[in-house]
Amino acid sequence: MLKYIHLTKLQWLGILKWSLYGLLTLAVLLLQTVLLSQLPVLGAKLAPLPALIVCVCVREGPEKGGVYAIAAALFWCLSGADFGNLSVAVIPIGAMLSAVLCRAVLTLRFLPTALCCLAVCLVNDSAIFVFKLILPPTVALDNYWRVLLPGVALSMAFVPVHYALVKLISRIGVRDAL
Amino acid sequence: MKKHLSAKTKWLIVIAVLLAGLVTVTAAMKTGGWGEQAVQSVLTPFRSAASALVRQVERYYDYIFKYESLQAENEALKAQIVAMEKDVRSADSLQRENERLHQLLGLSADHEDYQFASAYIISWVDSNWKSAFTIGKGTSSGIHEGLVAVTEYGQVVGLVTEAGTNWATITTVLDSALGISATVASTGYNGVVEGALATGSEGLLRMNYLPTDSVLRNNDQVLTTGSTVYPRGLIIGYITDANFDQTGVAKYALLRPAADLDDLEQVFIITEFNHS
Numbered sequence: 067m068l069k070y071i072h073l074t075k076l077q078w079l080g081i082l083k084w085s086l087y088g089l090l091t092l093a094v095l096l097l098q099t100v101l102l103s104q105l106p107v108l109g110a111k112l113a114p115l116p117a118l119i120v121c122v123c124v125r126e127g128p129e130k131g132g133v134y135a136i137a138a139a140l141f142w143c144l145s146g147a148d149f150g151n152l153s154v155a156v157i158p159i160g161a162m163l164s165a166v167l168c169r170a171v172l173t174l175r176f177l178p179t180a181l182c183c184l185a186v187c188l189v190n191d192s193a194i195f196v197f198k199l200i201l202p203p204t205v206a207l208d209n210y211w212r213v214l215l216p217g218v219a220l221s222m223a224f225v226p227v228h229y230a231l232v233k234l235i236s237r238i239g240v241r242d243a244l
Numbered sequence: 245m246k247k248h249l250s251a252k253t254k255w256l257i258v259i260a261v262l263l264a265g266l267v268t269v270t271a272a273m274k275t276g277g278w279g280e281q282a283v284q285s286v287l288t289p290f291r292s293a294a295s296a297l298v299r300q301v302e303r304y305y306d307y308i309f310k311y312e313s314l315q316a317e318n319e320a321l322k323a324q325i326v327a328m329e330k331d332v333r334s335a336d337s338l339q340r341e342n343e344r345l346h347q348l349l350g351l352s353a354d355h356e357d358y359q360f361a362s363a364y365i366i367s368w369v370d371s372n373w374k375s376a377f378t379i380g381k382g383t384s385s386g387i388h389e390g391l392v393a394v395t396e397y398g399q400v401v402g403l404v405t406e407a408g409t410n411w412a413t414i415t416t417v418l419d420s421a422l423g424i425s426a427t428v429a430s431t432g433y434n435g436v437v438e439g440a441l442a443t444g445s446e447g448l449l450r451m452n453y454l455p456t457d458s459v460l461r462n463n464d465q466v467l468t469t470g471s472t473v474y475p476r477g478l479i480i481g482y483i484t485d486a487n488f489d490q491t492g493v494a495k496y497a498l499l500r501p502a503a504d505l506d507d508l509e510q511v512f513i514i515t516e517f518n519h520s
Contacts, residue, residue: 092290096290096291099291100367100368103369109372111371111372128253129250136259144267144279145287146378148373148374151267152264155260158260162253162256169248170248198373204373205373217372
């Protein structure tokens with residue numbers, strides 16, 4: 067059946083690249099919900115998925131990366147994430163703005179990407195926390211610096227791995243495109 | 245930076261906001277569950293496989309690093325069994341007497357009406373502000389919203405709050421979203437047990453609306469009062485502390501959950517019970 071699908075080599079490589087991004091996203095989601103959610107560190111559950119979404123979006127640009135960020139955030143939300151509806155907007159918008167910022171002002175190197183990941187995760191978690199604080203109040207305020215901030219900071223430990231893997235995957239098809 | 249935002253990027257931002265709104269509205273209306281059903285159904289086999297792998301790794305880890313402590317524990321348990329067998333012999337006569345009294349009062353044996361469905365936990369919610377997990381069974385196994393999950397010892401774990409064909413989400417007793425009508429076993433005081441997650445008493449439950457003059461002792465058992473959702477007499481937890489609430493009119497008690505939620509692998513869902 068594949069012989070009837072007329073795609074160029076570059077298009078095939080594009081499909082391979084985005085499939086690998088998809089598999090990486092699935093693997094990180096499973097790591098986050100199956101393993102890390104059972105092993106809190108300093109009382110906080112770690113969430114490496116938002117940082118991965120930002121890494122991919124920064125590397126692939128705000129347009130293609132933005133479509134990926136929306137799809138990945140929606141998938142995470144529908145998989146049962148707490149206040150996932152908020153993340154569907156906050157994470158893709160944050161990731162797209164990060165991609166624009168890195169291209170316009172900063173660079174695509176590790177440090178700017180890591181800073182963008184930190185900023186997006188902090189904004190996303192803080193937004194959820196504010197909602198939990200007021201609608202109706204189900205968390206105590208001191209949890210912000212006792213649980214949320216350490217959780218976000220520790221989740222950044224995954225960024226170097228994300229960055230390396232995303233950089234590796236993003237190279238697929240680059241040589242053929244030139 | 246504004247000039248670097250292309251028209252396509254702006255459209256994507258609008259789409260993200262609209263999608264978030266759509267998800268919020270469908271979740272609030274409880275009508276658009278098809279998206280979640282589809283994603284959860286696709287994810288369940290992956291989650292089952294991943295959690296089975298994690299369990300296997302844990303077993304090997306325990307075997308390698310906890311072998312000596314398990315051996316010592318085994319010896320201690322053997323000694324305990326010998327002592328308990330002696331107690332059982334003396335308790336047998338008391339039990340027979342007790343059974344006779346039960347028959348005399350016309351009481352049926354406990355929990356004969358329960359129907360169970362067992363399921364393994366395949367993933368936990370990754371939020372710090374919610375305590376819930378997903379099991380690998382759903383409506384196809386007779387599990388639906390509003391059923392109670394317990395341990396093999398009849399300790400309350402939580403309530404099924406969402407269910408799909410091959411998955412179900414159980415919100416645990418630690419979550420502040422649940423409220424269970426409960427009674428202190430030794431004294432009969434009634435109250436409502438709620439989770440105290442992220443409210444300063446992490447890992448504990450809070451029993452509210454207790455009478456001002458109630459006398460509460462540490463380690464007193466707290467049981468379900470019985471309702472259309474929760475069968476009567478399930479163990480919720482043990483009292484660890486008590487105090488007056490903010491109004492100073494009613495008392496509250498802090499409870500240690502009876503079920504060990506940290507080491508939970510498998511739960512039992514009560515699919516049927518006699519409401520009377």
